[in-house]
Amino acid sequence: xxxxxxxxxxxxxxxxxxxxxxxxxxxxxxxxxxxxxxxxxxxxxxxxxxxxxxxxxxxxxxxxxxxxxxxxxxxxxxxxxxxxxxxxxxxxxxxxxxxxxxxxxxxxxxxxxxxxxxxxxxxxxxxxxxxxxxxxxxxxxxxxxxxxxxxxxxxxxxxxxxxxxxxxxxxxxxxxxxxxxxxxxxxxxxxxxxxxxxxxxxxxxxxxxxxxxxxxxxxxxxxxxxxxxxxxxxxxxxxxxxxxxxxxxxxxxxxxxxxxxxxxxxxxxxxxxxxxxxxxxxxxxxxxxxxxxxxxxxxxxxxxxxxxxxxxxxxxxxxxxxxxxxxxxxxxxxxxxxxxxxxxxxxxxxxxxxxxxxxxxxxxxxxxxxxxxxxxxxxxxxxxxxxxxxxxxxxxxxxxxxxxxxxxxxxxxxxxxxxxxxxxxxxxxxxxxxxxxxxxxxxxxxxxxxxxxxxxxxxxxxxxxxxxxxxxxxxxxxxxxxxxxxxxxxxxxxxxxxxxxxxxxxxxxxxxxxxxxxxxxxxxxxxxxxxxxxxxxxxxxxxxxxxxxxxxxxxxxxxxxxxxxxxxxxxxxxxxxxxxxxxxxxxxxxxxxxxxxxxxxxxxxxxxxxxxxxxxxxxxxxxxxxxxxxxxxxxxxxxxxxxxxxxxxxxxxxxxxxx
Amino acid sequence: xxxxxxxxxxxxxxxxxxxxxxxxxxxxxxxxxxxxxxxxxxxxxxxxxxxxxxxxxxxxxxxxxxxxxxxxxxxxxxxxxxxxxxxxxxxxxxxxxxxxxxxxxxxxxxxxxxxxxxxxxxxxxxxxxxxxxxxxxxxxxxxxxxxxxxxxxxxxxxxxxxxxxxxxxxxxxxxxxxxxxxxxxxxxxxxxxxxxxxxxxxxxxxxxxxxxxxxxxxxxxxxxxxxxxxxxxxxxxxxxxxxxxxxxxxxxxxxxxxxxxxxxxxxxxxxxxxxxxxxxxxxxxxxxxxxxxxxxxxxxxxxxxxxxxxxx
Numbered sequence: 001x002x003x004x005x006x007x008x009x010x011x012x013x014x015x016x017x018x019x020x021x022x023x024x025x026x027x028x029x030x031x032x033x034x035x036x037x038x039x040x041x042x043x044x045x046x047x048x049x050x051x052x053x054x055x056x057x058x059x060x061x062x063x064x065x066x067x068x069x070x071x072x073x074x075x076x077x078x079x080x081x082x083x084x085x086x087x088x089x090x091x092x093x094x095x096x097x098x099x100x101x102x103x104x105x106x107x108x109x110x111x112x113x114x115x116x117x118x119x120x121x122x123x124x125x126x127x128x129x130x131x132x133x134x135x136x137x138x139x140x141x142x143x144x145x146x147x148x149x150x151x152x153x154x155x156x157x158x159x160x161x162x163x164x165x166x167x168x169x170x171x172x173x174x175x176x177x178x179x180x181x182x183x184x185x186x187x188x189x190x191x192x193x194x195x196x197x198x199x200x201x202x203x204x205x206x207x208x209x210x211x212x213x214x215x216x217x218x219x220x221x222x223x224x225x226x227x228x229x230x231x232x233x234x235x236x237x238x239x240x241x242x243x244x245x246x247x248x249x250x251x252x253x254x255x256x257x258x259x260x261x262x263x264x265x266x267x268x269x270x271x272x273x274x275x276x277x278x279x280x281x282x283x284x285x286x287x288x289x290x291x292x293x294x295x296x297x298x299x300x301x302x303x304x305x306x307x308x309x310x311x312x313x314x315x316x317x318x319x320x321x322x323x324x325x326x327x328x329x330x331x332x333x334x335x336x337x338x339x340x341x342x343x344x345x346x347x348x349x350x351x352x353x354x355x356x357x358x359x360x361x362x363x364x365x366x367x368x369x370x371x372x373x374x375x376x377x378x379x380x381x382x383x384x385x386x387x388x389x390x391x392x393x394x395x396x397x398x399x400x401x402x403x404x405x406x407x408x409x410x411x412x413x414x415x416x417x418x419x420x421x422x423x424x425x426x427x428x429x430x431x432x433x434x435x436x437x438x439x440x441x442x443x444x445x446x447x448x449x450x451x452x453x454x455x456x457x458x459x460x461x462x463x464x465x466x467x468x469x470x471x472x473x474x475x476x477x478x479x480x481x482x483x484x485x486x487x488x489x490x491x492x493x494x495x496x497x498x499x500x501x502x503x504x505x506x507x508x509x510x511x512x513x514x515x516x517x518x519x520x521x522x523x524x525x526x527x528x529x530x531x532x533x534x535x536x537x538x539x540x541x542x543x544x545x546x547x548x549x550x551x552x553x554x555x556x557x558x559x560x561x562x563x564x565x566x567x568x569x570x571x572x573x574x575x576x577x578x579x580x581x582x583x584x585x586x587x588x589x590x591x592x593x594x595x596x597x598x599x600x601x602x603x604x605x606x607x608x609x610x611x612x613x614x615x616x617x618x619x620x621x622x623x624x625x626x627x628x629x630x631x632x633x634x635x636x637x638x639x640x641x642x643x644x645x646x647x648x649x650x651x652x653x654x655x656x657x658x659x
Numbered sequence: 660x661x662x663x664x665x666x667x668x669x670x671x672x673x674x675x676x677x678x679x680x681x682x683x684x685x686x687x688x689x690x691x692x693x694x695x696x697x698x699x700x701x702x703x704x705x706x707x708x709x710x711x712x713x714x715x716x717x718x719x720x721x722x723x724x725x726x727x728x729x730x731x732x733x734x735x736x737x738x739x740x741x742x743x744x745x746x747x748x749x750x751x752x753x754x755x756x757x758x759x760x761x762x763x764x765x766x767x768x769x770x771x772x773x774x775x776x777x778x779x780x781x782x783x784x785x786x787x788x789x790x791x792x793x794x795x796x797x798x799x800x801x802x803x804x805x806x807x808x809x810x811x812x813x814x815x816x817x818x819x820x821x822x823x824x825x826x827x828x829x830x831x832x833x834x835x836x837x838x839x840x841x842x843x844x845x846x847x848x849x850x851x852x853x854x855x856x857x858x859x860x861x862x863x864x865x866x867x868x869x870x871x872x873x874x875x876x877x878x879x880x881x882x883x884x885x886x887x888x889x890x891x892x893x894x895x896x897x898x899x900x901x902x903x904x905x906x907x908x909x910x911x912x913x914x915x916x917x918x919x920x921x922x923x924x925x926x927x928x929x930x931x932x933x934x935x936x937x938x939x940x941x942x943x944x945x946x947x948x949x950x951x952x953x954x955x956x957x958x959x960x961x962x963x964x965x966x967x968x969x970x971x
Contacts, residue, residue, distance in 0.1 A: 120769060126948075324784075330777055331776070335775055342764075
């Protein structure tokens with residue numbers, strides 16, 4: 001109730017403000033409206049930087065594209081094939097957003113191949129190229145040996161920019177003379193954008209962005225397509241700056257290329273980082289603080305310093321102009337925020353990640369994993385698996401023939417055959433470096449095999465991207481746990497459901513009944529899965545804060561959420577104590593027994609792998625050296641030689657005698 | 660000028676520009692090799708190198724062209740003083756701004772580096788003002804072809820061109836010797852390959868990183884001094900532009916690869932000189948950045964670098 005009250009008060013305040021301003025004669029509406037445009041830009045940048053984790057250093061390019069789309073299409077002055085159309089503002093604002101989104105895809109396209117800081121440099125490059133291009137395209141002359149096919153062509157207005165630009169027309173609304181309609185126009189656009197962003201954040205698309213930000217490979221292996229997800233982030237982020245740029249151009253009535261330089265990109269980045277990347281409230285706060293600082297604090301402090309200078313008679317202070325220091329302060333601000341509060345003012349407080357593998361043993365001792373219960377098995381999963389196919393079908397679920405993969409001169413996999421009958425648990429063992437994980441990576445699409453066939457449900461998987469393979473029905477876990485650390489436990493599992501959900505951008509924003517129902521169902525299903533693996537009470541914890549054993553089980557829950565027919569587990573019991581390993585064995589057996597789930601298991605715990613596997617394949621130096629039942633494998637001379645060791649044989653004999 | 664004279668002249672231009680880019684690019688590539696950070700502020704250390712060297716000349720009372728014995732005493736002294744100054748600056752930047760973030764996410768130090776770059780640029784702006792600063796013509800300029808060889812040619816080669824090459828090449832060779840032949844260099848290469856393993860082998864990783872920033876800063880300072888003596892002009896924003904071009908050079912050579920960075924620097928030098936002449940100076944930036952983008956997208960390991968598989 002108090003929340004609703006606060007919202008009502010906020011809306012009332014925003015509506016009353018311009019009139020109060022006029023009554024008091026403050027004349028701040030213009031400046032506040034300009035500030036809101038920058039906040040809107042920062043919110044758009046937040047989609048790219050905060051949600052998808054892609055550092056964009058050239059965001060001002062999108063701002064420029066939005067402004068120039070408006071300027072060129074809506075200027076009444078003739079002089080270029082591109083401009084002088086004087087199209088309606090209301091049409092141009094949508095065109096500007098569309099053009100910006102298109103450019104977002106163009107600039108985003110290189111991200112398909114580039115990661116992290118290289119991507120940042122590419123965006124910086126585009127951010128530099130766009131103003132250069134705008135400047136130079138104002139005066140094009142091409143001369144080839146005296147022949148001039150193009151002479152003094154002016155496409156963009158060059159250094160002088162575009163001037164004037166038409167204003168929006170609404171009957172009876174004085175956009176020409178009064179700042180208040182502008183304020184409301186920007187307020188409405190800003191509020192609508194915020195509303196849309198909020199809904200996107202809480203949709204399957206928002207979760208996919210964050211999953212990509214946290215761990216791109218793991219996201220890919222959980223069914224999130226990194227390519228389309230990143231492109232969408234770029235396109236949507238750009239489209240919001242298209243709105244902001246077009247309103248900016250129309251409000252100012254004139255634009256020049258100088259307004260879209262690198263500094264603007266950095267100021268916007270400051271807003272996002274200061275407030276807290278990924279937090280809408282934080283970005284608004286950061287945007288307001290920086291605008292306030294830039295427009296008010298620096299100017300007022302200059303007055304104050306000069307006053308101090310006059311009273312004390314220090315000439316240096318009288319002549320001081322702190323507004324010249326603004327970029328120095330922005331630089332300092334970026335450094336201080338990153339050093340002192342990297343999550344920003346309103347961001348989630350995150351402790352630095354514990355060093356990998358530290359104290360793994362301690363952590364496992366701390367919690368007792370509850371034994372898996374058949375009745376806790378989610379009904380929907382049982383239902384889904386039953387539809388997926390029957391254990392009695394004769395075709396194997398996975399059939400790998402002659403799989404080969406080389407790294408330079410090293411043959412990591414050498415013509416490996418492996419068949420998993422439907423509903424079977426197959427163990428994959430071998431010494432370290434035998435190629436087990438390489439085998440997993442080839443089956444899940446992370447590595448392209450150099451030769452051989454991989455058929456799942458009778459269809460070839462070779463050449464498919466990992467997320468497409470997940471959609472076909474193969475899920476995996478990782479040897480070194482790869483969760484989405486800064487997402488909640490529930491969100492981790494929901495990302496697993498990504499490839500089974502269908503909401504698109506309009507769906508996520510408008511939320512038709514089908515999307516609402518789908519989302520509610522996904523949440524119920526995810527909670528049931530968490531109850532099943534024993535994490536029911538921790539749904540809202542951050543994944544990074546879970547103890548080790550819980551993280552392992554969360555990874556399995558996330559894999560199950562993709563509704564797999566085949567589950568690949570890479571050393572699931574690594575770092576577990578015997579009791580926990582036993583619980584895990586029970587869990588895998590139960591999944592197979594109750595759901596008919598097929599499992600391929602890499603394992604070093606011999607009790608685990610010998611206890612639950614129907615068949616075992618042994619790899620050594622990339623070659624399959626044995627295949628058979630656990631009993632056969634335990635007595636196979638080549639396996640004893642390469643992996644189990646002579647001692648193991650004697651242990652086994654001693655144990656048999658003791659029985 | 661005949662067409663071939665234009666080409667020769669622009670190629671010489673490119674060589675001198677490239678030498679400066681190469682020195683800056685080495686600092687980028689060394690730091691990236693060792694802590695995987697694009698040290699965005701590196702170009703601005705170069706810019707400050709120019710201003711600091713100017714201050715050293717002023718401090719030593721040099722306001723006009725050096726002659727005779729001054730060339731072999733004062734000039735080396737200013738080289739050393741400038742390089743020490745920028746080396747100390749670069750180390751201080753690392754200690755204050757980057758070191759606290761060693762274990763944080765990869766983007767955090769990059770954002771910090773951008774912040775540092777802004778601070779340095781605007782500190783220089785407040786220090787020297789927005790107008791271009793005249794750098795005294797301390798190095799004697801003699802037209803070599805005409806004065807020394809009596810050749811009457813439109814091509815213009817001066818002793819300053821010799822200075823650029825004569826100062827750059829020994830620095831690069833010294834660096835190469837240091838990295839490949841000394842214990843320190845071995846520690847640097849080991850740390851660049853695998854920081855944790857290097858630490859386990861008893862290498863003081865933090866001291867190695869410090870050494871890397873020190874050398875990178877020194878090279879950037881030398882580049883700033885050379886730039887000042889050659890062009891006799893300096894401006895607060897020149898570090899940003901030169902830095903980006905040098906970074907492009909480092910990427911071209913395969914980032915982390917030192918001979919690659921040097922070659923890349925010369926390549927970008929030639930390219931920008933030719934582009935200024937044959938296309939248009941106003942498009943040169945766009946062309947350099949297009950190359951940067953194309954290389955990053957299609958050969959992210961550079962033209963010389965090796966492909967490294969992603970760790971899973």
